[in-house]
Amino acid sequence: MASLTKKELKKKYQEYKEQGLALDMTRGKPGAEQLDLSLPMLDLVTSKDYKTVAGADTRNYGGLDGIPEMKAIFKDFLEVSSTDEIIVGGNSSLTLMHDTISHAITHGFPESKKPWGQQSKVKFLCPSPGYDRHFSICEHFGIEMITVPMTEKGPDMDVVEKLVAEDKSIKGIWVVPKYSNPTGFTCSKKTVKRLATMETAAKDFRIMWDNAYTVHHLSKDQDELANIFDACKEAGTENRVLIYGSFSKISFAGAGVAAMGASLENVNWMKGHLSMSTIGPDKLNQLRHTRFFKDFKGVEKHMKKHAKIIAPKFEAVIEILEKELGGKDIATWTQPKGGYFISLDVPKGCAKEVVKLAAEAGVKLTAAGATFPYKNDPKDENIRIAPTLPSMGEIKLAMRVLCVCVQLAAAK
Amino acid sequence: MASLTKKELKKKYQEYKEQGLALDMTRGKPGAEQLDLSLPMLDLVTSKDYKTVAGADTRNYGGLDGIPEMKAIFKDFLEVSSTDEIIVGGNSSLTLMHDTISHAITHGFPESKKPWGQQSKVKFLCPSPGYDRHFSICEHFGIEMITVPMTEKGPDMDVVEKLVAEDKSIKGIWVVPKYSNPTGFTCSKKTVKRLATMETAAKDFRIMWDNAYTVHHLSKDQDELANIFDACKEAGTENRVLIYGSFSKISFAGAGVAAMGASLENVNWMKGHLSMSTIGPDKLNQLRHTRFFKDFKGVEKHMKKHAKIIAPKFEAVIEILEKELGGKDIATWTQPKGGYFISLDVPKGCAKEVVKLAAEAGVKLTAAGATFPYKNDPKDENIRIAPTLPSMGEIKLAMRVLCVCVQLAAAK
Structure with missing residues (x-):
């Protein structure tokens, strides 16, 4: 995707901000649909x-x-x-x-x-x-x-x-x-x-x-x-x-x-x-x-049902990262085959700024630095994305906001 | 009750021993009937x-x-x-x-x-x-x-x-x-x-x-x-x-x-x-x-059902203690209005011996000394009786054995 000018980015960011969003991508919590998978256990x-x-x-x-x-x-x-x-x-x-x-x-x-x-x-x-x-x-x-x-x-x-x-x-x-x-x-x-x-x-x-x-x-x-x-x-x-x-x-x-x-x-x-x-x-x-x-086979079988629910969420995150930031040489991200997170590295010195910008636009991310000892990311570049809890719509919206924030911070 | 001679006590003890008893009065555990009271909770x-x-x-x-x-x-x-x-x-x-x-x-x-x-x-x-x-x-x-x-x-x-x-x-x-x-x-x-x-x-x-x-x-x-x-x-x-x-x-x-x-x-x-x-x-x-x-009133109400089950067990213990040891000036015991235990004091220096004798006759009691710091009862006189878990029949039998053991140890 062609790069937006700083002015265009600012405009886009302002538009998101005015929507009064309240999205949370902070913690590795399963979503309700995942919890539903185990409900029969209660009986x-x-x-x-x-x-x-x-x-x-x-x-x-x-x-x-x-x-x-x-x-x-x-x-x-x-x-x-x-x-x-x-x-x-x-x-x-x-x-x-x-x-x-x-x-x-x-x-x-x-x-x-x-x-x-x-x-x-x-x-x-x-x-x-x-x-x-x-x-x-x-x-x-x-x-x-x-x-x-x-x-x-x-x-x-x-x-x-x-x-x-x-x-x-x-x-x-x-x-x-x-x-x-x-x-x-x-x-x-x-x-x-x-x-x-x-x-x-x-x-x-x-x-x-x-x-x-x-x-x-x-x-x-x-x-x-x-x-x-x-x-x-x-x-x-x-x-x-x-x-x-x-x-x-x-x-x-x-x-x-x-x-x-x-x-x-x-x-x-x-x-x-x-x-x-x-x-x-x-x-x-x-x-x-x-x-x-x-037995353990039962556990493994059960996890396939979880994957069906959360894999599309991970794919959506990756897709938007690729579409919005791909080829721009300002960020790298992991493409995990499992687990609960995607790790995003933004330009050195920008992670805190990105998280702050996102928060101001109503998208809560894990605090920058949290993934390092003493909450201190020496390069201030790592952001943890937790896509399991929000709905697909929320994830897509949050990721678009995040990508604008990354570009804005990188442009500074 | 008239005191038995040492010979009579020994005979009685021997008779119990030969029954191959396996009774446990050690821990303050609720009995199954008590646990049943809360079963509806599981549904x-x-x-x-x-x-x-x-x-x-x-x-x-x-x-x-x-x-x-x-x-x-x-x-x-x-x-x-x-x-x-x-x-x-x-x-x-x-x-x-x-x-x-x-x-x-x-x-x-x-x-x-x-x-x-x-x-x-x-x-x-x-x-x-x-x-x-x-x-x-x-x-x-x-x-x-x-x-x-x-x-x-x-x-x-x-x-x-x-x-x-x-x-x-x-x-x-x-x-x-x-x-x-x-x-x-x-x-x-x-x-x-x-x-x-x-x-x-x-x-x-x-x-x-x-x-x-x-x-x-x-x-x-x-x-x-x-x-x-x-x-x-x-x-x-x-x-x-x-x-x-x-x-x-x-x-x-x-x-x-x-x-x-x-x-x-x-x-x-x-x-x-x-x-x-x-x-x-x-x-x-x-x-x-x-x-x-x-609410808490519900808890209090529920506890009345517990009392109905365990109060007779406490009464049985007290009754047998009174019948077998009362007036003999060798033991004192508490008569609690609640809780899970009765505390029995035997003659100084006898608690360990009583617990040992009882164990040999198949009645397991809390280790003598356990109720004191460092498991050391300085007077070696205290024995904890936990009557909630065993059945009424087991309690009565165990208490009779215990009373014989107390008298035997006291006679030594």
Whole structure:
């Protein structure tokens, strides 16, 4: 598309502004149509029928690590070898991740000489752009964040390997290994292997493997992710990786079921902490999930229905980006095969301005910088686009506004 | 009843032993009949109807502190002044209490000069006998526990006032204010007032007010508990008290809803931490609860049904204790008007022996010492009896065995 003059852009922007829009592209929330897919689940546990396959009463206390049939699904979901390597939690994997870090701060991991909170300095590697809530957890606990470039093959492993080998205060790394938030990139087989085998100066180094989008493909053209747990076991580093996943973007965002997969030593460590804070998770909700999905194949099948709903939304975003910004050499964007986001890079120093312009025209975007540690995008260029929640009409309109804002900011 | 000779007791014990019993009186778990009372709840949120009164979609993310109608019930339940003073959590008040302490360790309270974990010594007062899981949390976080006598009017306030005024490393006290675990005692009006008004050397002193049994009366003859939040507000100490409660022993033990009530400053403090670890609690389960109970009056009404089921069990325990041990001057026991436990004191130095003898005869009791800090009952005399879960027949049999064991141990 031919470039518009600055005057034309300003006029267009003014027109949008006068429409009094109120569009929200900020968070990775499923839309109502997606939530509808799991509605039958609500009718599967009734007053007549609330027992597990083995006959346990899910209403009472107990079952610290989950009911057997839920653990079985998570075993395949998180790709561990045995249900003993699974702890089922409550409704949020973010809680499991937060609590893991919190326990490390107050008590340390089995290999830790001292609790992390008693060490003079604890650092974490943060491949960026990445997930803002991971970074918030680090900041909250005073863990120093080191930005590592995120590449199409996952974290830049040359940088990662060098840093973790040298600095024993680097205790971990956040990784969204598949359809990463926000880039949509998936770790290559080689990246997975290097993460499993790299030398770390810290004996209690942990990979926070947030496999949030493992089954969240947009089409049949899917990324493959190598099994890091197997790679770690092979390398004798099986305590290194903690794997997290949840049903939040599969069943109900607020009432899903989360789990952690890890080595027996890590699982026992986590159970020890968990037994201090709960007598057990909500087993009735686990039962709803296992009755609805039956097994992991059921989960994969279900996700095809999600893809049908959200793939056109992703396509619309890409289409408008291409039509409005393509060939203009002012922006690049990812074209993910799955996940919940599209990552847009605008000219250096322009992201904040774009987000501000869009907000003033009634289009709410994730704050510029949010995808980097300390909310500070050093190049001020990255914008996260979350297309799942708005309707198709809203998305198209919001994207057109956004593209005008990008061009306006670039022209300044 | 006339005393049996040691020989007769031994014979009786042997007879029980030969029956190969397997009875469990260990934990305060509701029985199936109690859980049945809330079964209709499972049919109240279906695929057709999952929105709050205000029309919010409970399936999606959000609502960090709970849906409005759930907050309204907890406002009356925890006796605070406004729904703004309520945070609704997940299924467990133990989690909220654990997390409160954990946040204090890593970050401190608003008035804390340093996080508790960075202070050389942090101590807690533990009225005992008390709830073992409170004590476990302290031990887990390295908080030194100071045993304070539990009286019929609550914690011995002469001791409490003296200690907290003198020692600024004493940061808090655990209180189960009503039908306390395991004694069944309720704090008197004066105790509540003294807790609210006492001078504490620590500026960030907290009362962990675990009001677990506030509506758990056994009959119409009920204890009254004064409102500590009002007392604190009046004394200008409203940040001092954190009030916890849950539906675990009202609806489903594993799938209830928990909440914390506190001053706005404490609520904001907690929300700040909560926003790091979750996007929100399970709102669908809150909706089940609010539709079933409607309001706090509905909760109170419902508890009368529980009382009908469990009061006879408590009566059976008391009756057998009186019949078998009454007038023998070897044991005393509480006769609570509510709650989940009966507290039995056997001759000094005999509790462990009694529990051991009972176990060998197939009757599992809570470990002796569990009701004291560090699992150490200095007089080795207290035994907690939990009569809710077993059937009436099991209770009677278990109590007869227990009474023989008490007499045998006393005779040694």
